[in-house]
Amino acid sequence: MNGITIYEHADFKGRSKAFTSDIADLKPVGWSQCVSSVKVTGQPWVAYENPNYSGKFLVFEEGEHSFVGEEMDDKISSLNLITENLTNPEITLYEHINYEGKMMVIKKATNLSKQEFDDRVSSHKVQSGAWLLSENEDGTGLNFIARQGVSFPNYLAINFNDKLSFLRPLRPGTQ
DSSP, X not given: OOEEEEEEXXXXXXXXXXXXXXXXXXXXXXXXXXXXXXXXXXXXXXXXXXXXXXXXXXXXXXXXESOOOTTTTTTXXXXXXXXXXXXXXXXXXXXXXXXXXXXXXXXXXXXXXXXXXXXXXXEXXXXXXXXXXXXXXXXXXXXXXXXXXXXXXXXGGGTOTTOOOEEEEOOOOOO
């Protein structure tokens, strides 16, 4: 069973509430911007700062997360379950917009910072899985979730053009 339990305070203290499906706005259920820790079973979840899955986000994979971090503490407003099959992930990166120029097929976590594709990617197609794309090789900076079946022809639209340095597939849960 895929689920996320959110907690009011760090270390799983205070009130809690469990969810098994997406919730576009935590406010109507009395939980907007008061989440400090989470537990995840099964597939990963994406927690967003704003309602309707927008703004800054964090990915929570299966396990216990005793603190969501300073940047998102008491700021989570929506939750999105990753439903893709996360086994055998594959993404194709393209040097230019509209899937043009050189291409590179990736199947595992990859640091592009020491390769010719560092800061040169402008579009992608996800063949399978879901991916976390990061501006910096340590996963910081701008991030983007790339999902199966959602091709992205132009990184200019998300201010991510020529910024990708690290990417990794999201890990499937054991549930």
